[in-house]
Amino acid sequence: MSKTYADLRSARWFTPDDFRGSGHRSRAMQMGYAPEDWEGRPVIAILNTWSDAQPCHAHFKDRAEWVKRGILQEGGFPMELPALSLSESFVKPTTMIYRNMLAMETEELLRSHPVDGAVLMGGCDKTTPALIMGALSMGLPFIYVPAGPMLRGNYAGKIFGSGTDGLKYWDERRAGTITKEQWTGIEGGIARSYGHCMTMGTASTMTAIAEGLGVTLPGASSIPAADANHQRMAAASGRRAVEMVWEDLTPEKIVTKAAVENALTVAMATGCSTNALIHLIAMSRRAGAPIGLEDFDRASRVTPVIANIRPSGKEYLMEDFFYAGGLRGLMAQLGDKLDRSALTVTGKPLGDGLEGAEVYNEDVIRSLSNPVYHEGSLAVLKGNLAPDGAVIKPAACDPALHVHSGPALIANSYPELKAIVDDEDHPMSPDTVLVLRNAGPHGGPGMPEWGMLPMPKALLKRGMRDMVRLSDARMSGTAFGACILHAAPEAYVGGPLALLKDGDIVDLDIPNRSLNMRVDEEELARRRAEWKAPPPRYQRGYGYLFTKHIQQADKGCDFNFLLTEFGDPVDEPVI
Ligand code: FES
Numbered sequence: 144m145s146k147t148y149a150d151l152r153s154a155r156w157f158t159p160d161d162f163r164g165s166g167h168r169s170r171a172m173q174m175g176y177a178p179e180d181w182e183g184r185p186v187i188a189i190l191n192t193w194s195d196a197q198p199c200h201a202h203f204k205d206r207a208e209w210v211k212r213g214i215l216q217e218g219g220f221p222m223e224l225p226a227l228s229l230s231e232s233f234v235k236p237t238t239m240i241y242r243n244m245l246a247m248e249t250e251e252l253l254r255s256h257p258v259d260g261a262v263l264m265g266g267c268d269k270t271t272p273a274l275i276m277g278a279l280s281m282g283l284p285f286i287y288v289p290a291g292p293m294l295r296g297n298y299a300g301k302i303f304g305s306g307t308d309g310l311k312y313w314d315e316r317r318a319g320t321i322t323k324e325q326w327t328g329i330e331g332g333i334a335r336s337y338g339h340c341m342t343m344g345t346a347s348t349m350t351a352i353a354e355g356l357g358v359t360l361p362g363a364s365s366i367p368a369a370d371a372n373h374q375r376m377a378a379a380s381g382r383r384a385v386e387m388v389w390e391d392l393t394p395e396k397i398v399t400k401a402a403v404e405n406a407l408t409v410a411m412a413t414g415c416s417t418n419a420l421i422h423l424i425a426m427s428r429r430a431g432a433p434i435g436l437e438d439f440d441r442a443s444r445v446t447p448v449i450a451n452i453r454p455s456g457k458e459y460l461m462e463d464f465f466y467a468g469g470l471r472g473l474m475a476q477l478g479d480k481l482d483r484s485a486l487t488v489t490g491k492p493l494g495d496g497l498e499g500a501e502v503y504n505e506d507v508i509r510s511l512s513n514p515v516y517h518e519g520s521l522a523v524l525k526g527n528l529a530p531d532g533a534v535i536k537p538a539a540c541d542p543a544l545h546v547h548s549g550p551a552l553i554a555n556s557y558p559e560l561k562a563i564v565d566d567e568d569h570p571m572s573p574d575t576v577l578v579l580r581n582a583g584p585h586g587g588p589g590m591p592e593w594g595m596l597p598m599p600k601a602l603l604k605r606g607m608r609d610m611v612r613l614s615d616a617r618m619s620g621t622a623f624g625a626c627i628l629h630a631a632p633e634a635y636v637g638g639p640l641a642l643l644k645d646g647d648i649v650d651l652d653i654p655n656r657s658l659n660m661r662v663d664e665e666e667l668a669r670r671r672a673e674w675k676a677p678p679p680r681y682q683r684g685y686g687y688l689f690t691k692h693i694q695q696a697d698k699g700c701d702f703n704f705l706l707t708e709f710g711d712p713v714d715e716p717v718i
């Protein structure tokens with residue numbers, strides 16, 4: 144133990160024999176606490192992203208009680224602090240706009256309250272990076288409690304996965320082969336328990352990354368939300384948070400370069416969502432161990448996808464992954480691709496947490512020699528269309544399109560795109576490269592998940608099922624197709640995508656990682672001089688702040704002023 148009670152932040156609120164100290168004690172007593180509740184005890188904040196609009200965290204009201212139980216058992220004083228919930232299902236226009244708001248809230252909640260350490264409760268897509276980003280910047284000891292995936296979807300004897308299955312059956316509904324009653328049954332069956340999406344979409348990817356970073360207890364991220372192991376994990380996390388305070392186990396000792404590399408390898412082995420690039424880059428920059436797009440490309444080339452989970456895998460879902468051995472099983476398969484000496488929240492190296500890890504179903508968690516894909520869940524492209532990079536999932540597109548040239552057909556907005564794709568008689572050629580621009584961090588705004596541009600009816604009619612699509616948007620972790628995403632800098636701030644014209648030839652070469660337009664420098668300079676910046680999307684409020692400070696996708700879309708090293712460190716509050 145390296146800290147004594149007198150060293151703790153919370154002691155500065157509770158112990159001084161002065162009028163302000165007395166006020167803090169008196170107001171704690173107003174809630175029914177006695178001096179025995181805080182004297183000599185670390186205060187552990189529980190940042191709970193529960194809300195009535197957050198189905199993925201519906202169990203957090205109860206689960207926080209299990210965290211508290213653990214904190215009390217270990218002699219801590221739990222203090223639950225509700226935080227912005229960021230429900231992927233209900234928050235518009237996109238939760239991505241508010242990820243940084245939750246990150247700010249996390250940092251400031253911890254800074255302004257009498258707390259010594261924290262348990263962060265999240266899981267639905269953006270909540271994981273947001274909570275971790277803020278807690279990294281604040282620097283107090285913290286542990287992450289992932290919400291856990293929901294149960295497998297089930298209706299009429301069929302298994303359903305979040306995301307793609309809904310879309311697939313919606314097409315049937317449009318075709319009239321599914322009745323309204325059956326559809327209501329599907330709606331009730333596809334998401335039938337609390338917990339986050341149970342495919343390897345953004346939520347499961349990000350919680351796996353959290354475990355890879357070492358900020359969860361070993362195995363925590365794969366436990367289904369409805370499994371009693373989840374309560375036990377929540378309580379154990381509470382107990383551990385108290386110990387971490389005494390041990391002064393701050394995040395800079397855990398989220399090191401080695402930990403970030405481990406998280407990157409884990410992400411690749413899961414066949415991660417493209418959103419992982421933005422979030423892991425943002426977290427790594429907060430931790431002072433920055434990685435960039437080129438690190439993803441490098442890791443992708445040497446890390447096979449071994450989690451056979453939808454959408455990259457064929458059949459299985461997160462519940463199957465847990466029964467097959469979970470993330471500990473997967474990490475054990477990765478062998479020396481991971482730095483097992485990296486310290487975790489347990490106070491011990493990552494390798495210790497993998498001892499005894501087994502794989503119980505080698506079809507779900509593959510070996511390195513029998514992977515789902517040998518390499519390349521992601522490729523990073525560069526060229527005169529995206530000097531700061533763009534991203535594609537080669538495994539998710541028709542191999543015939545890996546090297547492709549064709550004329551651009553441009554939509555400047557989503558309604559324009561809709562008009563193009565719904566026009567059955569559009570005279571586009573089959574090699575067309577369909578482009579959506581002004582859908583980036585500024586333009587979207589917030590980089591909405593529009594990047595899986597729908598196949599145009601004019602090409603569907605000719606039997607085509609995939610085509611090269613290009614945008615500065617993101618796409619859902621469960622989407623697929625030859626979609627080039629995250630083109631940076633985005634069109635709305637005058638990135639080269641803004642200079643592309645209908646009919647310009649776009650050259651995509653995935654093996655050589657290039658993305659170019661056949662327009663010479665002189666002509667580009669001419670177009671650049673003619674380009675007029677569109678007005679910012681917001682003129683007041685949080686959106687205004689967002690517009691002023693958001694960085695491009697290759698930098699993780701963080702606000703520039705939230706980078707941990709931006710300006711002088713913030714002083715501890717005057718108490
Ligand atoms: Fe919450 Fe998918 S909607 S994780």
Ligand code: MG
Nearest residue numbers: 344345619620
């Ligand atoms: Mg999603």
